[in-house]
Amino acid sequence: MAYDLEEQEKLDAMRAWWERWGTLCIVAAFVLVAAVAGWRGWQWYQGHQAAQAMGYFEALQGAAAQPGEESDARIKAASSTLRADFAKSAYTSRGVLVAAQALQQRGDLDGAREQLEWLVKADHDKALTPLARLRLAGVLLEQKKYDDALAQLNNPPASFAGLFADRKGDILAAQGQNDAARQAWSQAVELLKNDPISQVVQIKLDALAGA
Missing domain, CATH: 1.25.40 (Serine Threonine Protein Phosphatase 5, Tetratricopeptide repeat)
Structure with missing residues (x-):
């Protein structure tokens, strides 16, 4: 009888828990x-x-x-x-x-x-x-x-600064602004000094000097 009561209490407790949290x-x-x-x-x-x-x-x-x-x-x-x-x-x-x-x-x-x-x-x-x-x-x-x-070359990211300066020189040279182009290319050579591209930019500078 005590066993049945204990089991019933467990069942009642489980039922109550389920009603609350089920x-x-x-x-x-x-x-x-x-x-x-x-x-x-x-x-x-x-x-x-x-x-x-x-x-x-x-x-x-x-x-x-x-x-x-x-x-x-x-x-x-x-x-x-x-x-x-x-x-x-x-x-x-x-x-x-x-x-x-x-x-x-x-x-x-x-x-x-x-x-x-x-x-x-x-x-x-x-x-x-x-x-x-x-x-x-x-x-x-x-x-x-x-x-x-x-306008596309304003505020260049550091990793592209040299390439942007080179392209700026190309544009300025095409406009006949040789002094400004020389300045841009000189900046590009400095920024790209550890890059083989700097040699190409230097050729542009040399050609501009001989023009």
């Missing part, structure tokens, strides 16, 4: 399961997005390696899709740089400029934005848009 336990378990499922779903989505972006990037690279107007259209189409659907993917920033270089080499300066302007404005990849600015300044130089080109 619903909370069920909710907590549901939240945990939902969180795990959500995390796995997010990981799958991220992997799926990365795989798709990589596919468009590879298609863009393939088109860039082929000549012809059809390839030009494929380059622009792949880049457009990357920018529209995968803007923050690392593949997109690199794909836009590939597209810009290919279009510039093919003489489509407006197309190259549009690619680089997007990359600079989006600024999704902090490591590549300075390179995009440098290349954009080069495209604008080819288009003789000197003021716009110089």
